[in-house]
Amino acid sequence: MQASATFTARTASRLLQLGRAVVDGVLPPRCLSCGDIVDEPDALCGRCWGGITFFAPPWCVLCGLPFPHPIGEDALCGNCARERRAWDQARAVLRYDKRSRSLVLGLKHGDHTHVARAFGRWMHRAGSEVLTGADLLVPVPLHWTRLFRRRYNQAALLAHAIRAAGGPDVAADWLVRRRRTPVQGHLGPAARERNVRGAFAMRPRCSVAGKRVVIVDDVMTTGATVEECARVLRRAKAASVGVLTLARALRTGT
Ligand SMILES: [Zn+2]
Numbered sequence: 001m002q003a004s005a006t007f008t009a010r011t012a013s014r015l016l017q018l019g020r021a022v023v024d025g026v027l028p029p030r031c032l033s034c035g036d037i038v039d040e041p042d043a044l045c046g047r048c049w050g051g052i053t054f055f056a057p058p059w060c061v062l063c064g065l066p067f068p069h070p071i072g073e074d075a076l077c078g079n080c081a082r083e084r085r086a087w088d089q090a091r092a093v094l095r096y097d098k099r100s101r102s103l104v105l106g107l108k109h110g111d112h113t114h115v116a117r118a119f120g121r122w123m124h125r126a127g128s129e130v131l132t133g134a135d136l137l138v139p140v141p142l143h144w145t146r147l148f149r150r151r152y153n154q155a156a157l158l159a160h161a162i163r164a165a166g167g168p169d170v171a172a173d174w175l176v177r178r179r180r181t182p183v184q185g186h187l188g189p190a191a192r193e194r195n196v197r198g199a200f201a202m203r204p205r206c207s208v209a210g211k212r213v214v215i216v217d218d219v220m221t222t223g224a225t226v227e228e229c230a231r232v233l234r235r236a237k238a239a240s241v242g243v244l245t246l247a248r249a250l251r252t253g254t
């Protein structure tokens with residue numbers, strides 16, 4: 001009786017394992033954004049794909065801002081012509097707007113770490129100009145208290161996914177956030193700049209001197225955060241500083 005009970009339990013557990021393997025193999029892949037069934041894994045459905053603005057040339061040679069018409073290979077946008085940034089070149093995959101928000105925030109707030117794999121491939125492709133010849137990916141750090149709550153840093157997750165897609169090594173935790181900065185959601189450009197001033201530093205004994213580094217983040221809004229990170233990396237004598245983000249917000253009208 002006991003032997004038969006053991007046999008039954010073991011058989012049931014084997015069947016369960018087998019069943020799981022079969023289900024994993026046949027479950028249709030889901031859209032990264034809305035969860036609808038799609039043809040291949042790590043993809044968007046047609047509707048979500050159509051709603052998202054993916055950046056493509058012609059664009060500003062420095063910041064990657066798309067132009068409506070081709071205006072020459074080395075053309076700069078108005079902002080880049082007006083002000084010099086601490087970074088050399090920036091690229092983003094897609095426009096951050098109300099249609100892409102849930103996709104992007106899925107990485108930050110949901111338990112959607114698997115979407116990072118797809119984003120890493122997109123960023124590797126869209127960022128080919130900033131990644132060529134780069135030595136290190138430097139994710140924008142979270143303050144440890146926020147990291148503790150969220151369990152992972154979405155920028156580091158993206159950096160590792162870019163590395164997995166063929167990108168350079170990840171210098172995780174080389175850049176640290178010295179103080180907690182308030183959430184920037186409702187702040188204007190000047191307030192954001194004040195908010196992050198002096199917030200970052202190099203971790204002692206981590207040297208980027210002479211290295212070509214690329215800052216990685218999920219969203220670039222006004223650019224205040226990546227600008228401050230780039231200043232720190234410049235002061236630490238990085239040979240060049242690129243920026244690669246998943247999404248970038250554009251002011252309406254641009
Ligand atoms: Zn969808």
Ligand SMILES: [Zn+2]
Nearest residue numbers: 060063077080
């Ligand atoms: Zn530009």
